Amino acid sequence: MHKDSILDIEHLTVRFPDKTVLDDINLSIQRGTMVSLIGENGAGKTTLIRTILHQLKPTKGKIIAHPGAGRRHLEIGYVPQFRNIDTGYPLSIKSFVGLNRLKHRWPFYLPQEHAALISALKRTNLLKLQNIRLGSASGGEKQRAYLAQALVNDPELLILDEATASLDVKAKNELMTLVQQLNQSDQLTVIFITHDFELAQKYTQRFMFLNEGKIETGPVADLSEKFLEAHA
Amino acid sequence: MFVFEFMRNAFLASTFIAITCGLVGVFVVARNLSFLSHTLSEIGFAGAAFGVFVGLSPLNGMLLFTGASSLIVGTLSVEKSHREASISAVSSLFIGLGILFLSLSNKNASYATNILFGSIVGISVAEVNQLILLSGIALIALLAVYRILVFDSFDGVGAASQNIHRNLLSMFFLILLALSVSIGAQIVGSLLVFILLTLPAASAQYMGRSVPSMLAFSLGFALIGVWLGLYLGYVTNWPVTFFIASIEVVIYLLSLIYNRWQTN
Numbered sequence: 001m002h003k004d005s006i007l008d009i010e011h012l013t014v015r016f017p018d019k020t021v022l023d024d025i026n027l028s029i030q031r032g033t034m035v036s037l038i039g040e041n042g043a044g045k046t047t048l049i050r051t052i053l054h055q056l057k058p059t060k061g062k063i064i065a066h067p068g069a070g071r072r073h074l075e076i077g078y079v080p081q082f083r084n085i086d087t088g089y090p091l092s093i094k095s096f097v098g099l100n101r102l103k104h105r106w107p108f109y110l111p112q113e114h115a116a117l118i119s120a121l122k123r124t125n126l127l128k129l130q131n132i133r134l135g136s137a138s139g140g141e142k143q144r145a146y147l148a149q150a151l152v153n154d155p156e157l158l159i160l161d162e163a164t165a166s167l168d169v170k171a172k173n174e175l176m177t178l179v180q181q182l183n184q185s186d187q188l189t190v191i192f193i194t195h196d197f198e199l200a201q202k203y204t205q206r207f208m209f210l211n212e213g214k215i216e217t218g219p220v221a222d223l224s225e226k227f228l229e230a231h232a
Numbered sequence: 233m234f235v236f237e238f239m240r241n242a243f244l245a246s247t248f249i250a251i252t253c254g255l256v257g258v259f260v261v262a263r264n265l266s267f268l269s270h271t272l273s274e275i276g277f278a279g280a281a282f283g284v285f286v287g288l289s290p291l292n293g294m295l296l297f298t299g300a301s302s303l304i305v306g307t308l309s310v311e312k313s314h315r316e317a318s319i320s321a322v323s324s325l326f327i328g329l330g331i332l333f334l335s336l337s338n339k340n341a342s343y344a345t346n347i348l349f350g351s352i353v354g355i356s357v358a359e360v361n362q363l364i365l366l367s368g369i370a371l372i373a374l375l376a377v378y379r380i381l382v383f384d385s386f387d388g389v390g391a392a393s394q395n396i397h398r399n400l401l402s403m404f405f406l407i408l409l410a411l412s413v414s415i416g417a418q419i420v421g422s423l424l425v426f427i428l429l430t431l432p433a434a435s436a437q438y439m440g441r442s443v444p445s446m447l448a449f450s451l452g453f454a455l456i457g458v459w460l461g462l463y464l465g466y467v468t469n470w471p472v473t474f475f476i477a478s479i480e481v482v483i484y485l486l487s488l489i490y491n492r493w494q495t496n
Binding site: 053095102104108 | 375376378379380382383386387388389390391392393394395396437438440441442443444446495
């Protein structure tokens with residue numbers, strides 16, 4: 001275990017009946033860093049993330065979370081890859097962001113929940129757009145709304161799953177700049193799953209490269225080298 | 233018109249029907265279950281006919297059949313690509329069964345018409361009380377899972393990434409839907425109950441931008457439909473279901489126009 005890590009992964013193995021997806025992985029993610037997770041389709045990125053999110057049980061090994069001071073468990077915000085929001089989608093951006101409030105059962109929001117909702121909208125520059133229908137928002141605005149929904153429970157760790165894949169270059173950079181700001185101002189730790197090396201090098205500090213069940217890590221400067229090695 | 237006991241019963245019953253169907257309908261539409269709710273109402277017809285055949289009340293027969301079949305559909309057809317076909321098959325079978333049970337029970341054609349298209353004259357105080365009780369159960373069930381159901385219905389992908397028992401929730405909602413179909417069919421009839429379960433909610437999607445506002449619009453539209461429908465039916469002696477259907481369609485068209493006008 002490293003000093004000031006937010007997540008320690010020790011000897012993690014995940015095996016499905018037909019194949020071993022993750023094979024004895026050891027990994028430590030430092031609090032407050034931005035890390036990109038890279039690998040071919042089927043390399044096990046989703047399996048790793050689902051294990052971190054407690055949706056899959058490890059076959060062997062463990063994941064140790066270190067929540068910050070005053071927190072009982074590590075709150076993780078997750079922005080999934082595919083969302084089916086078409087133009088007829090009826091909810092406003094504000095209502096959509098507020099969907100992810102499951103800690104209470106009341107059909108209405110408590111005052112502190114409403115404050116958290118407004119704060120998430122503010123942090124993603126959506127305050128002015130909060131009442132427009134999500135269905136009529138632009139691609140970049142939609143991605144910001146997905147991000148805001150993941151932020152609404154004030155997570156310490158944010159996982160972005162191919163969040164920029166459907167965006168044009170300008171919107172990609174806007175979204176990543178926003179994530180970088182959150183990372184710097186709130187000490188938010190970020191795992192950024194991507195195929196886009198350029199974005200990874202521009203916005204994250206370290207990389208995790210998954211290949212045939214094994215993981216390699218390092219500073220993003222070494223990324224292209226590693227990738228070429230793997231494909232040699 | 234409230235001098236007549238049957239009108240008082242009909243108003244009370246349809247008020248609770250509108251509340252249940254109006255609220256549950258918002259989730260039916262959000263979860264794309266309009267077609268299934270139509271099938272469940274046909275199954276309800278078979279259930280009512282079966283009830284008549286074995287000596288149960290039509291409502292209890294419906295509850296039995298729709299409840300059982302929602303469990304079957306829930307376990308059978310999780311995959312979307314197969315859902316429509318399997319629902320059609322189930323639906324054909326049940327309409328056939330309904331006709332069989334009716335013919336075996338030697339009831340006349342007007343009885344079948346009542347089950348299929350609804351009737352306001354036949355509702356007794358005891359039946360009204362049962363309807364109110366069932367509505368209460370449906371609303372409490374809705375309230376118990378409200379936040380999870382809202383998340384799962386309006387953002388399935390987002391809800392899937394949380395640790396929610398989505399299959400269990402789906403099943404729970406199907407049973408709730410079966411209950412609502414059986415309740416709603418008592419006034420508008422089993423063939424047209426899906427009007428109350430889908431049209432007010434579909435209109436509400438054009439009007440509201442938050443789930444509470446959609447629930448309010450849907451509830452309002454459902455209430456306007458049944459109240460005005462009952463009144464017009466009383467005055468003209470035409471079938472109430474005809475008026476309810478027409479009113480809901482008009483509201484739907486107006487909402488559609490309003491939405492077009494707003495987005496332009």
